Amino acid sequence: MTDAMTRALETKLSLFDTRTRKVASISASNGSHLRIYSCGPTVYRDAHVGNLRTFLLSDLIIKVLKYTGVDARLVQNITDVGHMSEDLHEDKLLAESSARKMDPFEIAREFESRFHHDLQLLGVNPANIYPRASESIEMMQSLISQLIEKGHAYVGTDSSVYFDARSFESYGEISGNRLDALKPGHRYEYTDDGAKRFHADWALWKAAGERTEMIWDSPWGAGFPGWHIECSAMSLHYLDGAVDLHLGGIDLRFPHHENERAQSNAAAGYEVVSNWVHGEHLLFEGRKMSKSAGNVVLVSDIVARGLDPLALRLTFLENRYRSQIDLTWDALAAADSTIKRWRKKLKDWGASDATPEAQIVLSQLVELVLDDLGSADAIVELRRIERDEHLAPSFRAFIFRELDQIFSLDLDRAEESARLTSEQEGLLAARAEARAAKDFAQSDLLRDQLRALGVEVKDSASGQSYEIIL
Numbered sequence: 001m002t003d004a005m006t007r008a009l010e011t012k013l014s015l016f017d018t019r020t021r022k023v024a025s026i027s028a029s030n031g032s033h034l035r036i037y038s039c040g041p042t043v044y045r046d047a048h049v050g051n052l053r054t055f056l057l058s059d060l061i062i063k064v065l066k067y068t069g070v071d072a073r074l075v076q077n078i079t080d081v082g083h084m085s086e087d088l089h090e091d092k093l094l095a096e097s098s099a100r101k102m103d104p105f106e107i108a109r110e111f112e113s114r115f116h117h118d119l120q121l122l123g124v125n126p127a128n129i130y131p132r133a134s135e136s137i138e139m140m141q142s143l144i145s146q147l148i149e150k151g152h153a154y155v156g157t158d159s160s161v162y163f164d165a166r167s168f169e170s171y172g173e174i175s176g177n178r179l180d181a182l183k184p185g186h187r188y189e190y191t192d193d194g195a196k197r198f199h200a201d202w203a204l205w206k207a208a209g210e211r212t213e214m215i216w217d218s219p220w221g222a223g224f225p226g227w228h229i230e231c232s233a234m235s236l237h238y239l240d241g242a243v244d245l246h247l248g249g250i251d252l253r254f255p256h257h258e259n260e261r262a263q264s265n266a267a268a269g270y271e272v273v274s275n276w277v278h279g280e281h282l283l284f285e286g287r288k289m290s291k292s293a294g295n296v297v298l299v300s301d302i303v304a305r306g307l308d309p310l311a312l313r314l315t316f317l318e319n320r321y322r323s324q325i326d327l328t329w330d331a332l333a334a335a336d337s338t339i340k341r342w343r344k345k346l347k348d349w350g351a352s353d354a355t356p357e358a359q360i361v362l363s364q365l366v367e368l369v370l371d372d373l374g375s376a377d378a379i380v381e382l383r384r385i386e387r388d389e390h391l392a393p394s395f396r397a398f399i400f401r402e403l404d405q406i407f408s409l410d411l412d413r414a415e416e417s418a419r420l421t422s423e424q425e426g427l428l429a430a431r432a433e434a435r436a437a438k439d440f441a442q443s444d445l446l447r448d449q450l451r452a453l454g455v456e457v458k459d460s461a462s463g464q465s466y467e468i469i470l
């Protein structure tokens, strides 16, 4: 590692590290900027608001760090090959490709661009680089070769390459799932891998077998990479061998992050990731969001209801990243009206005045965010400041504008000239529901009613959107 002689740069940020189970101070080991890796989307469908919660985590971290003068470099992968579904053991992209009779890479690019569009609507700054798995095959193959050379991986009789789990002693530190507790047959990893030496070994490279699409040549024959190896290869490559902060949803703790840690550490010979930080689950109306439960909510659904997508951002900020949220349409509507009220008030308050008193209050609020991302506590304070009529308008304007550099609620946005009436909003929501229920006669009727009221509705695969035409 080139950083051995470099003095780390201590930041003021602290976060809960899943591996050590402690709130830890975060530092940039290269002395200049924080190196962050965040597990990105598998682009075979739209990211729902639960996935987006994790993707917003890196944005809040980077913005609060930047506010304190610390730069960050963010790498986020785009998984477009190798992510198998748990039930059918099929590549998620190829399954979607045969269902839609479309080229798998065409599907991947479509959802990749929608992912970037969603992030933009949520005020998220782009990562420094979004490497695609399908374009990182050589990088993964070279890491796999290294692991074989070092005795941490082997070629099975089926020509797939497996990681030898027992060769990595501290397996299980992140999730607590130690090897001796993992039972054979437990569905934690590809269960049809018959050529493994040990039940907890996992595939780094899978032999093509019957598969003819999305396969590449390799020293071990034609095949495709396993899902876990891409994050090791990309983080080691693009972050120069050390990750200060590794982010992802809590469901990735095991096996994905456990396997990634084993691969990266085995290849590098040291602890590659300093802090593993996980975002908690999101429930919607009391239930886990899933396609089968029919309660998957997308950013486009929020827009279709006439709500500002940043309302989603505010509801996330009002909860700590590591506590579960039960999101509801009512909560989103309330957040939407809060944002609109704040925009109006900020306009009324006028110019900011950075008095010494205001600076002190501001730094206390920033401290709350730096303390394990206590944005929720900072927002409670913001609401108190909003209501306190004893405070000068310019004082309140200063606090709100400064914190908005971290929260990105676009509070200085000019008032929208045209707003939907409650009747229009109601019709839009009813139409979204009719469409979801595939009641097209009803949805066409509602479209005509909306047009008569000056709202033109457009449909796309991601849902309905609208434009005010009168």
Ligand SMILES: [Zn+2]
Pocket (backbone or CB within 6 Å): 038, 039, 040, 231, 248, 256
């Ligand atoms: Zn990952």
